[in-house]
Amino acid sequence: MKKRRNRNKEENLKATLRKRIIAILFIGIVSIVGLVQFGPKIGSLFGMISVNRNKKVTPPQANIPPPIFVDIPEATNKTEIDIKGFATPKTNVELFVNGPKKATVLTDASGEFLFTNIELNKATNTIFAKIGETKSAIVSIAYDNKPPKIEIKNLEDGDKVENLNERIEIAGELDEKAEITVNDRVVIQKPDNSFSFLLGVKEGEVEIVIKATDIAGNTSEEKIKIYYKKK
Known part of the structure; x- marks a missing residue:
C-alpha cells in the first residue's frame, strides 16, 4: 500500500511539473511573438516619453493684434516716405518692403509707430509689418512722378x-x-x-x-x- 501511495505521489508531481513546464513554454512563446509584433510600437512610445520628458513646455502666448497702418497713400511721387500706424504698446514692429525687412521700431506707450525715410522702388511697392509672427494687412503704394495731361x-x-x-x-x-x-x-x-x-x-x-x-x-x-x- 505504501509503495502504491508513493507511486501516485510521484505521478502527481510529474504531472504538475509537466503542466508548469508547458505553461512556462507557452508564456515564453507568447512573449516572443508579442515582442516581435509590438516591440517597435512600444519602443516608439517609450522614445516619445523620453523626448517629451526632455522637452521644455512653452506656455501659450496671448493673441497679439496685427499692426495697423494709418494714412497710407495709394500712390506717391516721392522716392522716400514716412510710414506710421498703431500696434501693441512697447513692442518691436518690423517693416518689410518688396520682400526684405527694411527697418524695426519700438512702439511708444500709446502703441504708435513711425518709420521714417523708407525708400521705395520706382514702380508698385508691396508693404507689410510684423510683430513676431503676427502680420499686418499688405498694402501697395505706386510710384508715379508723371503729371496729368x-x-x-x-x-x-x-x-x-x-x-x-x-x-x-x-x-x-x-x-x-x-x-x-x-x-x-x-x-x-x-x-x-x-x-x-x-x-x-x-x-x-x-x-x-x-x-x-x-x-x-x-x-x-x-x-x-x-x-x-x-x-
Whole structure:
C-alpha cells in the first residue's frame, strides 16, 4: 500500500511539473511573438516619453493684434516716405518692403509707430509689418512722378466768344483720374476722365486757369486767354 501511495505521489508531481513546464513554454512563446509584433510600437512610445520628458513646455502666448497702418497713400511721387500706424504698446514692429525687412521700431506707450525715410522702388511697392509672427494687412503704394495731361477741347488761346448769358463753357479731358479746378473752382471729373464747366465772365479779356492734381500729388496747369463780348 505504501509503495502504491508513493507511486501516485510521484505521478502527481510529474504531472504538475509537466503542466508548469508547458505553461512556462507557452508564456515564453507568447512573449516572443508579442515582442516581435509590438516591440517597435512600444519602443516608439517609450522614445516619445523620453523626448517629451526632455522637452521644455512653452506656455501659450496671448493673441497679439496685427499692426495697423494709418494714412497710407495709394500712390506717391516721392522716392522716400514716412510710414506710421498703431500696434501693441512697447513692442518691436518690423517693416518689410518688396520682400526684405527694411527697418524695426519700438512702439511708444500709446502703441504708435513711425518709420521714417523708407525708400521705395520706382514702380508698385508691396508693404507689410510684423510683430513676431503676427502680420499686418499688405498694402501697395505706386510710384508715379508723371503729371496729368490736360487737353482743352472747345477753346484755344486768343479765341473770341459772344453770347447772351455771360458764361463760357470750358470742356476738356485728362489722361488719368485727378482733382480739377477752373479758376480755383472745383470741377467734377466724369468716369471717362472728361470734364466741363460753365464759367461766369464779364466783357473783355478773360484768363482761364485749369489745374489738375493726381493721387500721387503730381500737378499740371493750363492757361489760356479769351475775349468775351456780350451780344
